[in-house]
Amino acid sequence: MSYGRGFAPWIAAGFVSAVDWRWGAVAGVVVGVLLLLQDRSGGVAMDAMVLEISTIVYFVIIGAIAFSSPDSSVQDHSDVLSFVWLAGTAWGSMLLRSPFTLGIARRQTPEEYWDTPGFLAVNNAITAAWGAGFTFIAVVLAISSATGAPVWVGITAHVIGLLAPAIFTSVYPKRVQARLEAMQAASA
Known part of the structure; x- marks a missing residue:
């Protein structure tokens, strides 16, 4: 997945x-x-x-x-509400000490790493990146709606708020793994 x-x-x-x-x-x-x-x-x-x-x-x-x-006026705010919901999912999962990316990452990572502090730390960082992206989009959309900003502002917020965490999700674990391997090689 x-x-x-x-x-x-x-x-x-x-x-x-x-x-x-x-x-x-x-x-x-x-x-x-x-x-x-x-x-x-x-x-x-x-x-x-x-x-x-x-x-x-x-x-x-x-x-x-x-x-x-x-x-219902909820329809007029459903875009903002959806990102508030997603941000709440991300931040809430971290508060519960079970970042939402953890289960997904377990499907892509060998089991011997699942209980390591590093694995949890990486998933906390990735979940925080998604939480920040969702929060960013929700805030920009709310402000845009309140101020009558042009449509491109919301589109740009969507692109930045989704693309940045997606790139981080792809790059960050590889960087952590490379640092870990370099530290192991240096100590050997």
Whole structure:
């Protein structure tokens, strides 16, 4: 599983919401549940699906609001709310000492590293990068909405807020591994 796969429900909801936000929420739930079921049938542990579970809960809540009150002002703020939710997922998982990236990383890392302090530290850093990216997007979108900023400001925030943590996720573990190998070679 890649980190990007966890965003599939958000992408599906975004496309369908362009037609109707109620059905966008349904699309988010359906895609989220399908991914969750696919992963569970493949033997993926629940701790590797924190993002998927959080996503499903978000879309169930938004769907309930959308269907019970289709003209709710929540619709006007759903982009900001979605990134507040994702930021809350990232920061909350760190507060619970179980960064949401931990389960995903375990699927890509040999088991002998799972209980090492370094593995947890790397995942804390990666989760913090995602939390910062989500928070950045939420803040910029909220300010943009309040000030009537041009659309390109929000688009730029999305690109920066998602691309920066994705690059960090790709580069940082490799740098840590290289430093560790250099330290081991120097002490040998």
